Every structure is written in C-alpha cells, then in structure tokens.
Amino acid sequence: MPDKIGPNSRGVYIISVTPFTDDGDVDWPSVDSLVEFYLGKGVSGVTILGMMGEAQKLSDTESAEFAKYFIERVGGRVPVVVGVSHAGTDNLVRLSKTAMEAGAAGVMVAPAAGLRTDVQVRDYFAALFKRLGPDIPVCFQDYPLGTGVNISVPAFLQMVDEHPSLVMFKHEDWPGLRKLQQVRRGCDGTARRRISILCGNGGLYLPQELHRGADGAMTGFAYPEMLVQVCEKFFAGRADEAEDMFDSYLPLVRHEQQIGVGLAIRKEILRRRGAIASAAVRAPGPRLDRDDIAELDRLMERLERRLAAAAKRSPGIAA
C-alpha cells in the first residue's frame, strides 16, 4: 500500500475520467485498461471522482463501487485520491470512509456551492474536519469557476494552521498564478508547515505554475506523458526543455480546456489511444459532431507531425 498523500506529494496526479459504455453504464473493463494506461505513462498518482470524472452524475452506490474497484486495480502501485464533494456532509463523510478503508491515499473536497465568504468557507471545513477525524488527509480544491466559491489566501492559511490533516492545495483559481505563489510562500515549511500544491485547470499554465512553486499537476489531459515529462524535466533543472515540450502540446491542452465539450474531446482522444472502449459521456453531456471530429483529427495530426519533427531535431523529446 502506498503512503497517503502528504506535504511532500509531488509529480502528476492524473484526474481520471470515468469510463462508460455507449449505454451509459460504468464500463468496468475500460477501468482496467485505463488504469494501466495512466500507470504506463508514469503518473505519480491518480485522482478519481473529480468533476471531470462526472462524479455528480453517478449514484452514491456507483461512486463507492467505482472507488473500491479502481483502488483495487491500481493495487498500491501509486496513491489514489478520491473526490468526495457532496451537497450533504453525511454523504461526503460516508464516501470518505469507504474510500479510505479501501486503500485511498486521501480525499479531495471543494467547498459546497453557496458558501459566500471566507468565514463561511472556514466554518464549513471546520465542521468537515471534525467529522472526518485526524487520519484522513485532505486536498482542498480551489476551483471558483466551477463552484462559485472563493477563498482568500489568508483565510486558506488559517485553515492550514487549524487543520493538520489539510495537506494539499489543488490550485485551479483562474487567473491564479499570484495566489498560487502566495500559498506557496505561506506554506513553505518555514513561514508555516509545508503543504503540497498541485495544479488543475487542464494544465494550461503548468510551466508558469512550476516556476511559481507548484509541486506538480493534478489535472486531466489525454496525454499524461507530457505532464509527467514536463514535471520531471523541470524538477531536474531543465525548465526550458520542459516548457518546449509543454508548448508542443499546448494547442491540444487549450483544446481540451473548453468547459463542457472538453470532456468529450478528452474521452475521444483516450478512446483513440486505446485507454477506454467508448468516448461516451453520461447524460446530460456533450457529444462530438462531425465538425468536432474533423477538427480534432486536424489537431491530433498536427501534434504527431510536431512531435516527429521535434524527435528528429533532438531525439528523446517525444515520449
């Protein structure tokens, strides 16, 4: 069993999609292949049941089953974080406990929709940490564009002071580069205990985020090997090389970063790459039409050409 997530977690925690059959059922065999796909690309961890994992469209029973099955298939090779956000605290706590018992490395929680001030967010999490107890490591997901909830840096730092099991900050405020850096400086092990900071938002600003102190990425992208290598190169001191690689994929990073339809695009690429059997998104959800498909064809071809050219110039840059 791998360690739980903690202040020194780093690298790429890929946000996993949830594979469905064309009929909308969970596609268990595709979970198997998807796990091997992600692990084969060298990710440091996996996060399941995030927003891009369509968690809100699963039933509670499905969520619990999916978490257990996924964790079992990973089999301790890397840590698995489970998204547990829910409108009701009881359900959130229940899924957290189920996941941890099944071997999860921690849980990810976004503040509940409707919280409007720093004080409300802190009160919400104070109640939550009390219910979760001291043994479940928590990743705070800061995603105002998705949740409508904002928290200021000082309020977040207060939460770090108050709750020892808050060990990770999933940064995806946008724009948020300055916020990320302020959290980093506030939690650098000197000003205050260290926490891990991983970045979301599809990785759209990953090189900038690494320069500003991120420990890696916790996001989905259909080419996880890029995220992995960018982080590895960066932490090996080869920042420019890392960013060259990143820029090669940027057109597709940006293409996936279209809220809504982006998930359908991501799943279609994963399908083409053999990671899952169907690109189906559960209803209500977007479907790619002929124009979307032609557009994606062009973008993928362009990527392949670019990677081939780069490989020719400096062998090794392509995965």
Place this chain on the structure above:
Amino acid sequence: MPDKIGPNSRGVYIISVTPFTDDGDVDWPSVDSLVEFYLGKGVSGVTILGMMGEAQKLSDTESAEFAKYFIERVGGRVPVVVGVSHAGTDNLVRLSKTAMEAGAAGVMVAPAAGLRTDVQVRDYFAALFKRLGPDIPVCFQDYPLGTGVNISVPAFLQMVDEHPSLVMFKHEDWPGLRKLQQVRRGCDGTARRRISILCGNGGLYLPQELHRGADGAMTGFAYPEMLVQVCEKFFAGRADEAEDMFDSYLPLVRHEQQIGVGLAIRKEILRRRGAIASAAVRAPGPRLDRDDIAELDRLMERLERRLAAAAKRSPGIAA
C-alpha cells in the same frame, strides 16, 4: 389510489420537509406524524424531495426509501408528487420510475444547473421526456433564483406543445407575476391545452398569483391551513376575505422566506406545532441561535394575538 396530477390539479400541494433526528438520520416516526399533520390541514396534495426537502443532502438510497415510505403513509388519500431533479439523467429517471411504481402522482423536475439558453433548456427536457416515456406526468419547476436557469415564456409554451406529459408549471420565478399570467393565457385550454399552475416562493405573493390565474400553491409554509383556506375562499369568490386571511400570516410568510435560515425556521415551527419531533436540518445547514428563537417567539405570539382578534371580530376567519 388517487389520480395522477393533470391539467386540472388545483389547491395546495404542500412542499414537505424531510424530518431528521438530532443526529441527522431520517426520522421515520416523524414522517408519520408529519403526513397526518399536513393531511389534517386539508392540503390537496403533497410534494416531497423538493429543495426545501433537503433532497440534495439525501443519498440516492435514502431518497428512494423516503419516497416509498411517504407515499405508503399517505395511502392514496391525496396525490404525492416527487422531486427528482439530479445532475445525472440516469439517476433522475431511476428515481422517477421508483416513485411512480410506489404510487406517486407525478414528478417535479427543475432544469439542471448550467443550462444557459432557451434552446439548451428545451433540449434538456426533450431528452428527459424521451427517457421518462409518456406515462409519467411532469411538473416543470421554474425557479431561477435557486437553479440559475431561466426560460422564456415562448420557449416554455413550445415545450407544452411538444410534450403531452408536461402537465404542470411550478411558478417560482421572482419577480414573476407577469410571467405567470403569460403562461396562464398561453395554456388556458383555448390558445393551447390547459396546464395546471401552482406557485412556490413560500407563497409570498399568493393572492396576486391567484388573481393572475394560478390554480393554487405548491410551496412550504408551516401553517398549511392558511394556504388551504386562502385558496378555498378565493375560488369560492371571496377574494378579499382570502387576502385578509393571507395578510394576517404575511409577517411569518415573509419570515420563512429567508433563503437558508428559512428552512430552520419552518422546521422549528412545525416542531412546536407537533408535526415533527426535531427541527434538525442536515449538515451543512443553518441552526437557529438564541436571538433567532426569541425573534420567532415574538412573531408567533403576534400571529396568535392577531388570529384571536380576527376570530373575535368575525368568527370563522381563524383556522
């Protein structure tokens, strides 16, 4: 078994709270007493698992159990409508079928959060009606303040034309008196087939809404007898008398109409009136503090005094 809801449904469909114990479990004995309380006040129907029923904080299993239990306790004395809104269509359809099999009179659906235009709302419901089939009567809940989703009158009327099982409009746009009247005129049995229109928003504008063509109320208020009598008097041609009664309760109607804390107030009144054993709201949820309680004491005393005075002036006006 009572009829399903239909174009001629009228009167008061009380939005039921979901009773919890102080520990946050569903309080089944209180369901029994609550059912008798509501029916004893003369309601024409009951709607369960609405937003004020904390539906979003129940697990899927709890929702199904609650619906079945509640419907069984009502035992066909009045129709029961079940709120089935869910981020995932499958879950929505599953709960709808469970509820109908258990004897529900219809389901209530609000457009899913994130829909942004008339076309998107119509597409969403077109897919939904296809999945639900022709035999499940649907009440459309128009509650932009809660859902963030708006629909224009012409778009709603198009939906009425396209989906015969759309039989009821729960009006709670705010402000929305003109919209209500436009829907009424558009669905009056002549311009187009009739649909039933019941009003929400805690009943804050009920007399105005009745004048504009509403068939009654589908809302929660801790004194359902007021809603019932206001509707009865109005439909008996005694509009002014109905409004006099309404105005007597208006200070409390307005007091309950505070989003968030209003639900805690409503449950506390229901507890005092013996309808449920505990006023607990599931976490995360508001709790009344000493000041809130003192304030409520004053308002309830004032109501009692006012009702007593009215009874003295014209015996019969108080319930």
Place this chain on the structure above:
Amino acid sequence: MPDKIGPNSRGVYIISVTPFTDDGDVDWPSVDSLVEFYLGKGVSGVTILGMMGEAQKLSDTESAEFAKYFIERVGGRVPVVVGVSHAGTDNLVRLSKTAMEAGAAGVMVAPAAGLRTDVQVRDYFAALFKRLGPDIPVCFQDYPLGTGVNISVPAFLQMVDEHPSLVMFKHEDWPGLRKLQQVRRGCDGTARRRISILCGNGGLYLPQELHRGADGAMTGFAYPEMLVQVCEKFFAGRADEAEDMFDSYLPLVRHEQQIGVGLAIRKEILRRRGAIASAAVRAPGPRLDRDDIAELDRLMERLERRLAAAAKRSPGIAA
C-alpha cells in the same frame, strides 16, 4: 448646513427615486415636489443616486447636476447622502468631491462588481479611502444580491478599525439578520467604536432589524411616513405598536420588493400621491401594464381600508 453623517445617525434616510419626464429627461420640477414630499413625511435624511435612483443610467454630468440641484433644494433641512459607486475609481472620487462641496453629508459606496474575497474588498476600500481622504464620511453598502460581492463580518470590522471615516453600514444582505446583529455587537462603542447601521431591502424586515440593533432604515418605500413612524415608535419603547403599523403596510412593502418592476410600482405610487409628475423609468426599464395597474389599485385600496379601520380602532395609528 446639517451635520455630516456619523456614528449616531439614525432614523429614516429615504432612498430617493430620480424623477424623469415621459421622454426620459430629468424632471427638475418633480425634484422640487419630491423633496418637499419626503421632508413633509418626516424623514431624517435622504440618499440620492442609489441603485433605485437609477444612478447607473445617468450620465456623469447628469449625476453631478442632479446631486447639486437636489442638495440645494433640501437646503440643509436634513442631511443628504450621495451614492457614488462607479466602475472607475476616478469617477467615484470626482463625484464624491463634487457632492461634498455642494453640501452632501456623506457618500455611499458599494464594493465594485467582480471583487471575490474579503481581501479583495478590503484592498479595494483601502485604495478608495486613501483617495477620498479623511474628511468624507462613508456609508458602506452591503448588498450582495445586487452587486454579487460578499464580505464577512470580521473583514468588515477590520475595515472599521482601519478607516475612521467609515461611519455607516447600510445593511442589505439577505438573509442578513444575524449579520446585522454581529456588526452591531462589533461596533457598539465598547467592543469597538460605534457606527450607524441603517437597513435597506425595501424595509421588508424592519421591525426585526430594529430589535437586532439597527438605527433605522435607508431604503425606498412610497409611504415614507410608515418607515418614519415605525422607527419613532420603536425608539420610544413601543415596539409592538410599531410593528402593528408596519404589518399594515407589509403587503405593499412586499409588493415593491420585486427587483426590477418594483421600481416602476414605487414611482407609480409616488405619482399618485403627487410627489412626482411621471412614473417613467429610464430605458431599459420596466413599465406597468394594465394587469399591473389593476393589481396595484387593489393593493392600495386594501391599504386605505386597513388604515381607516385601524384609525377607527385606535385613533392615531394611521399617518
């Protein structure tokens, strides 16, 4: 010249409408009559160019002219507060200075749209207070439903500590009774220097707000005499009598409290009462149709009947 607003300001600061001709020009003669109308009803102050004063639809030149003219007509009989909120700080500061030079008693500022956290709101106001200097008394307008901006109580109290010219809190968060009380306790002259708290939201919860420590109302309502007498009675220790009077008008208070169309209703009542010549709202703005007018007729007739009956029961309760 009356004193500037300060920590002990109390009573009713009526939010003035801006009178227009049917063609949409500022109707200067109606400003004259409106000033006399408000003052004749016994208000303690007037606030102009608020959101219900259609400030955002005036040109900058018109705003400055309107402020100067209005202040001149009031002629020092009561303090005049000027709403100066603007997307650009320069414009805000310019209008503030113009207004103060013309004899305003202070300015009212709401946080600019788009501010998302306590820290951002505090930073915004820190910059503002620096620009305004120490001599312009400021009323902070807390109106999240209108601005989309929220501030927590501790953050507001910090602002009180940091900015001596912040002397008044216009409470109109909703629901917000608990927040009002927390601000009151935090600024009671002991825990911290006193500030004045006046309530908005059309006065919908005025009796409750007075019980919780408000110093009065800063809101619009077409029957200002009610607001005035409710405050007077309450501060004279006759809280129940005050609330009886309030409840008589509550159906109309509620009717005006319909965002958007409510302003057209308020202007129509003011027109009927002779305060202004035209009920016109500047485009884009709501217009009452035949149904709205008939509805208003009924509500006003009912109010007159109720006041007459009350006057008969206890002479003196009606204005």
Place this chain on the structure above:
Amino acid sequence: MPDKIGPNSRGVYIISVTPFTDDGDVDWPSVDSLVEFYLGKGVSGVTILGMMGEAQKLSDTESAEFAKYFIERVGGRVPVVVGVSHAGTDNLVRLSKTAMEAGAAGVMVAPAAGLRTDVQVRDYFAALFKRLGPDIPVCFQDYPLGTGVNISVPAFLQMVDEHPSLVMFKHEDWPGLRKLQQVRRGCDGTARRRISILCGNGGLYLPQELHRGADGAMTGFAYPEMLVQVCEKFFAGRADEAEDMFDSYLPLVRHEQQIGVGLAIRKEILRRRGAIASAAVRAPGPRLDRDDIAELDRLMERLERRLAAAAKRSPGIAA
C-alpha cells in the same frame, strides 16, 4: 472616409487599449503612437472602448473625446468601431451618434447585464435598434463570460431577420466553436443574408474559428501582426502555415488570456514594443509585480527565440 462595417467585413479589427499616464489620465500622445503601431501591423480595422479598453472606467465625456480623437488620428485609413454598451439606453444612443458623426464605421453593443432570456435580449435590442435608426451598423458582442447574458442561436438569427443594421457578430462565447458555426451557416447569404463574424476571446481558438467560418478576429493581442498574418495565410489557402504561426505565439496568447491581469500584461508588452508610454491600468485595476514581470520576460524571450528559429528554418514565417 472608409466604408462602414458590413456583411463582408473581414480580417483583424484590433481591440485597442486605452493608454493612460501613470497618473491615470488619458495619454493623448500615446494614442497617436498606438494608432500608428496598430496600423503599421496591417490591421483591417480598430475597435475602441471595448471592455479591454477600460470603457467602463472612463467618464462619459472622456469616452466621447477619446472616440473623436482616435477616429481623427486614424484619419480614414481603416474603419473604427466604437464600443457603446452602457446601462442606460440614452447614454448608449448619445455616444453612438457622437461616434458616427465623428466618422466611426459602426458601433459594438453587448446585451445589458441582467437580461435573462432570449426574449429579454431580443426585446432589449428591438428597443435599441429603434432608437439607433437604420443608418448605424451594429456589431453584436456575444460575451457571456463577461456580461452574464446568454443568447441562443435561433434567437440571434431572429434578430438578424428583424434588424437590417445588425451586420456583425462578435463571437466570444466560450466554449463556442459550435455556436460560431451555427451562426455562420444561418447567415451564409443563402439560408439568410450574410453577416460578418469576427472572433474575440483573445484569439485563443482563432485557427479553429477560421476553419468554422469566421471572417477574422476582433480582439486584442499585443502582437497584432500575428493575428493579421494568420488571417491572411488562412484566406490565402495556407491553413496549416497559418496555424504554425499561431502556435508559435500561443503561449503568449494564453498568457494574455487571464481575465483581469491579462490587460496589465498586454499593456506592458505594448509599452515594451514602443506602442504606448505607460502600462498603467486605471484603478481599480491590476498591477504587475516583480514575479509577473520576470515571468513575462521569460515568455517574451522564449517567443523571440522561437521566431528566430522559425525564421531560420523557413524564412518569411516570422513577421
């Protein structure tokens, strides 16, 4: 004098910044240099007083002066479109007329904040077109992320049918590629009269948008020559070459596309390139700190290196 904008307008209409001195005054000499900068890069037109032109922070007088001065400096070399959106219709109409008299080629209007349905948007524009008359060509700005207002494609097409002076669609819904294409197909000169479609959103998806039928871009980017050449190459049938060039700049396009701080970045690049004297953004507005500057240094260096390398590989690809 150049033609007014019309159904066949195409190419790049650069969204101009508004130059300020460090003290926040309009920097008139920088307007001169900025005009020459933009025109020197080959733009087909210029749009002033858009959201990225800080229009909402100018006084009405400043807006009118700025429009007149800017149009005079351009001196008919390219068309100038003026953003006229305002909360009040009178102000909007007044600025429109002032601008057209000064020689503007058309006006750009976004639906007013607060409009909630297709019908409301259409009613708003119907009233507007009536006031503007038939001779002022209008560009509809579809920017829901900024305005909070959404319109569906059928509703927009209805507006095209009803208002002949609606000649241009500024597409910046996000994600919105499919919407753009639907508008294109609906207004292709066959299904319905043609309108021009130019794309905003900082150009983040420009190659995709051109493939889907856009006529060019109406957006700001500190390297207008890239936008110009991408459009030229694309319309010359060299789509892949166009996209290669685009991709070279994509890291900076994405960097500028950070709402809020992005404007400060854009102005800083324009300052470095000699287009304006100061990068100042009017208060309240973002300021770059040391970290932001260092980050921008890196990104600009990387761009230069990439352009140099591309120039070496295929001379001519760099501007």
